[in-house]
Amino acid sequence: xxxxxxxxxxxxxxxxxxxxxxxxxxxxxxxxxxxxxxxxxxxxxxxxxxxxxxxxxxxxxxxxxxxxxxxxxxxxxxxxxxxxxxxxxxxxxxxxxxxxxxxxxxxxxxxxxxxxxxxxxxxxxxxxxxxxxxxxxxxxxxxxxxxxxxxxxxxxxxxxxxxxxxxxxxxxxxxxxxxxxxxxxxxxxxxxxxxxxxxxxxxxxxxxxxxxxxxxxxxxxxxxxxxxxxxxxxxxxxxxxxxxxxxxxxxxxxxxxxxxxxxxx
Numbered sequence: 001x002x003x004x005x006x007x008x009x010x011x012x013x014x015x016x017x018x019x020x021x022x023x024x025x026x027x028x029x030x031x032x033x034x035x036x037x038x039x040x041x042x043x044x045x046x047x048x049x050x051x052x053x054x055x056x057x058x059x060x061x062x063x064x065x066x067x068x069x070x071x072x073x074x075x076x077x078x079x080x081x082x083x084x085x086x087x088x089x090x091x092x093x094x095x096x097x098x099x100x101x102x103x104x105x106x107x108x109x110x111x112x113x114x115x116x117x118x119x120x121x122x123x124x125x126x127x128x129x130x131x132x133x134x135x136x137x138x139x140x141x142x143x144x145x146x147x148x149x150x151x152x153x154x155x156x157x158x159x160x161x162x163x164x165x166x167x168x169x170x171x172x173x174x175x176x177x178x179x180x181x182x183x184x185x186x187x188x189x190x191x192x193x194x195x196x197x198x199x200x201x202x203x204x205x206x207x208x209x210x211x212x213x214x215x216x217x218x219x220x221x222x223x224x225x226x227x228x229x230x231x232x233x234x235x236x237x238x239x240x241x242x243x244x245x246x247x248x249x250x251x252x253x254x255x256x257x258x259x260x261x262x263x264x265x
Contacts, residue, residue, distance in 0.1 A: 006108035009125035016132040017096030028143040047078040049135045057099040130157040169210040182206040188220035191228035222250035
């Protein structure tokens with residue numbers, strides 16, 4: 001499956017770090033609960049996201065051949081002081097410079113340990129671009145701020161998540177993954193606000209052999225239609241299916257079934 005250029009992912013990580021910093025310094029209460037991650041405050045969400053970026057920086061810089069424990073990642077937990085937007089912003093800025101610098105220096109083909117079967121630095125550039133893109137959505141929802149994302153990134157984030165579901169079904173057939181197998185059931189995702197050349201439509205088939213998917217316009221058991229950003233956020237369970245900008249046609253129960261089980265990876 002075609003992915004974006006390595007430099008594009010690096011650029012997007014830098015952009016998303018800047019956007020997340022803008023949320024941190026917007027005057028929002030850092031203790032506010034994140035509606036889409038209710039176990040976290042906004043500060044905890046930002047620390048988690050920055051910690052993941054620093055972990056990847058360590059993996060790539062050291063050309064790690066295996067997982068690296070958090071205790072070996074410098075400042076992975078964030079600044080010592082709590083509740084200080086300035087300190088959190090400075091830490092996040094440094095975090096972004098570190099990980100983007102490491103990924104740019106490595107390029108996409110350096111061998112690095114990863115958990116989804118693609119053992120190179122390119123995997124981590126793509127994964128972190130989408131990790132921070134989705135968690136920035138969490139942050140903006142918590143802060144009551146508007147959220148936008150570039151179309152190519154949003155579409156690729158859906159591609160990547162479907163590839164993760166495929167990988168988990170092949171390698172970790174736990175109960176949730178097994179329940180996504182079947183015959184004759186399918187899901188169609190349809191972005192209604194993009195140019196035809198983006199081909200921002202997906203068909204996801206639940207087969208006995210596992211999930212099979214492809215880009216394109218095809219009939220399905222259930223269809224989710226709406227703006228690309230809305231489809232992305234709903235697919236990542238960040239936006240309710242009954243949101244005004246979304247439309248569900250067909251057997252909504254199947255879409256609910258998918259969203260309840262395709263949350264691993």
